[in-house]
Amino acid sequence: MTSRQINRQWLLARRPEGAVKPTDFVYNEVPLPTLGEGDVLVRTLYFGYDASQRIWLTEDGGYMPPIQLGEPMRTMGIGQVVESQNTEYEVGDLVEGFMSWQAYVIARSDGPMPLRKLPKASYPLSWNLSVLGVAGLAAYFGVTEVLSVTPEDTVVVSAATGATGSLAGGIAKALGAKKVIGIAAGPEKCRWIVEKAGFDAAIDYKNESLVERLKELCPNGVSAYFDNVGGDTLDALLLHMAPQGRVLICGAMSSGYTDVQIQGPRNYMQICTQMLTVKGIHLFFYRDRLEEGAAHLACLLAEGRLGVEENVFEGFEKAPELLPTIFSGKKPGKLLLKVGEPV
Ligand SMILES: NC(=O)c1ccc[n+]([C@@H]2O[C@H](COP(=O)([O-])OP(=O)(O)OC[C@H]3O[C@@H](n4cnc5c(N)ncnc54)[C@H](OP(=O)(O)O)[C@@H]3O)[C@@H](O)[C@H]2O)c1
CATH class of the missing domain: 3.90.180.10 (Medium-chain alcohol dehydrogenases, catalytic domain)
Structure with missing residues (x-):
């Protein structure tokens, strides 16, 4: 042959x-x-x-x-x-x-x-x-349509050096969000988030107290959270969401995805008492709109507003x-x- x-x-x-x-x-x-x-x-x-x-x-x-x-x-x-x-x-x-x-x-x-x-x-x-594939498209539709980020928002993104998270933060910044904070492992990745990806601040979840840093960086609470990891990080964010804040569930990296049964949040009642909106995203639901999303992303890239x-x-x-x-x-x-x- x-x-x-x-x-x-x-x-x-x-x-x-x-x-x-x-x-x-x-x-x-x-x-x-x-x-x-x-x-x-x-x-x-x-x-x-x-x-x-x-x-x-x-x-x-x-x-x-x-x-x-x-x-x-x-x-x-x-x-x-x-x-x-x-x-x-x-x-x-x-x-x-x-x-x-x-x-x-x-x-x-x-x-x-x-x-x-x-x-x-x-x-x-x-x-x-x-940026024009699943990561960029999930970030784009997640930030613009599901979270509907505006300049009033204080946004937090987990797995912020990941393909999706880094773009979600970049898109939120491009939309003019008041403050965009990324969560990642270690000082080197946190430096990358601020210096290269253009977020306003980063939290090192391996070496810092997530709860303390959220209090410090977001004294009025988080209005929009782009969640890629679930687990303890989602629980910490639920405690620190602003009233009527929005949470987007994009992924659950902390589970390792070794099983399809994934533990839900313990601070579940915060959804009730803070009147939070929790929504998911799955790109299969955007099947007919991928070209549209890619075209918008291509504009942001051409204008130099997204890395x-x-x-x-x-x-x-x-x-x-x-x-x-x-x-x-x-x-x-x-x-x-x-x-x-x-x-
Ligand atoms: N719903 C959808 O349509 C859709 C589309 C695309 C992606 N996603 C989801 O989005 C998430 C991120 O995907 P991606 O492609 O952006 O990721 P990626 O580029 O593969 O990066 C994965 C990130 O996850 C973090 N991570 C790994 N293990 C972790 C743990 N145990 N706890 C916390 N963070 C951990 C790592 O950051 P650290 O080293 O900083 O921990 C890494 O940056 C995934 O859950 C993926 O399934 C969903």
């Missing part, structure tokens, strides 16, 4: 118990798949890393079907169409959407998220998986070893793996 006929893949070898490990995956080679009606064959160029990949590895799978043993690991990705049985996509098109850890994937446009045809643009291709941080590795062989770092400590920004070049 020529290299064009061989498909390289990383398969799920064993269901992880606790933290996911590189050895939960095994390398494999198979012939290229054959296309059916509506299918598009895509050569993969970038894989994006998302905490939700850990949820898909549970028996339950959460909001998507679980990845079965022997199946390629699912990922959000960017690729280039090499063969098409779908009139909407032509050979050479660059696309973004659900893919898997394979050199070639069959992609379809009728999944829970569209296979987006990427516009010709002057910005880097990888941005379509970071982008990417953490790009290279090489198909690295796919499994990067996944655990999402939970065990990674550099600020979106974690990406480059596996090919467009032609």
Whole structure:
């Protein structure tokens, strides 16, 4: 077989118990798949890393079907169409959407998220998986529509050096929020939040008292909280929300996502006594508005009102070893793996 006929893949070898490990995956080679009606064959160029990949590895799978043993690991990705049985996509098109850890994937446009045809643009291709991908879009719709941040707001963001959190803070600043505070682990990340990401202040949840720092930085309470972590951090924030404040549940990183059953907050009655609004966000509900969100984000970027941080590795062989770092400590920004070049 020529290299064009061989498909390289990383398969799920064993269901992880606790933290996911590189050895939960095994390398494999198979012939290229054959296309059916509506299918598009895509050569993969970038894989994006998302905490939700850990949820898909549970028996339950959460909001998507679980990845079965022997199946390629699912990922959000960017690729280039090499063969098409779908009139909407032509050979050479660059696309973004659900893919898997394979050199070639069959992609379809009728999944829970569209296979987006990427516009010709002057910005880097990888941005379509970071600031214009799930992280940026969840941050954008979360801040502008769910939290409806205004210049009156004191905003707090957890996992603030993460792909989503860093952009959520940046978008809140771009909307003119009065004060934007990020929460992260360690002094180095906290410095990055203020000096690079442009937040007004940072709280180091590993070395400082979250409650004391919230009192100090937000004497009138927090009016909008963008929660990426849940757990003790959410509990501390519930105690420190301003009356009628808004809380957005975007993720629950502190759970490690090893199970779909996640402990809710202990300070639950604060929702009642402070008349808080708690809402979730899930991008599947914005399926038909992703282009719109990406266009708004592209404007903020073009105007220099939003920064982008990417953490790009290279090489198909690295796919499994990067996944655990999402939970065990990674550099600020979106974690990406480059596996090919467009032609
Ligand atoms: N609802 C949606 O549609 C949607 C879309 C995109 C993302 N999300 C969610 O948003 C959250 C953040 O995703 P992301 O892609 O921005 O993350 P990311 O870039 O992978 O970064 C993950 C962040 O989580 C923090 N973290 C890791 N373990 C933690 C723990 N035990 N407690 C507290 N923080 C921890 C890390 O920061 P520290 O080192 O500072 O702890 C890290 O910055 C995830 O929960 C993800 O599922 C939801």
